Amino acid sequence: MDAKPSRTFDPDLYEPGSEGAAGRCSHHAAADQAACTGEAVVSFQDPAGRWQSGCTLALEQLVEDGEIQPLGQGA
Numbered sequence: 001m002d003a004k005p006s007r008t009f010d011p012d013l014y015e016p017g018s019e020g021a022a023g024r025c026s027h028h029a030a031a032d033q034a035a036c037t038g039e040a041v042v043s044f045q046d047p048a049g050r051w052q053s054g055c056t057l058a059l060e061q062l063v064e065d066g067e068i069q070p071l072g073q074g075a
């Protein structure tokens with residue numbers, strides 16, 4: 001599985017009313033909220049091609065798991 005590109009968080013990528021549009025971390029919205037810093041810093045696409053948002057911890061975890069590329073690399 002290839003790591004997906006990541007980019008600096010951009011609220012305009014998200015549906016109005018979603019976690020991302022509000023600047024929150026959608027990666028932790030469903031689970032593991034205690035570990036979440038809440039504020040989105042990265043935008044990335046999930047395997048279904050939907051835009052997700054991640055806090056600093058989500059970014060760390062996803063890069064470690066090989067799900068996304070470190071911020072600032074790629075296109």
Ligand SMILES: [Zn+2]
Pocket residue numbers: 025026027028029035036037038054055056057058
């Ligand atoms: Zn989070």
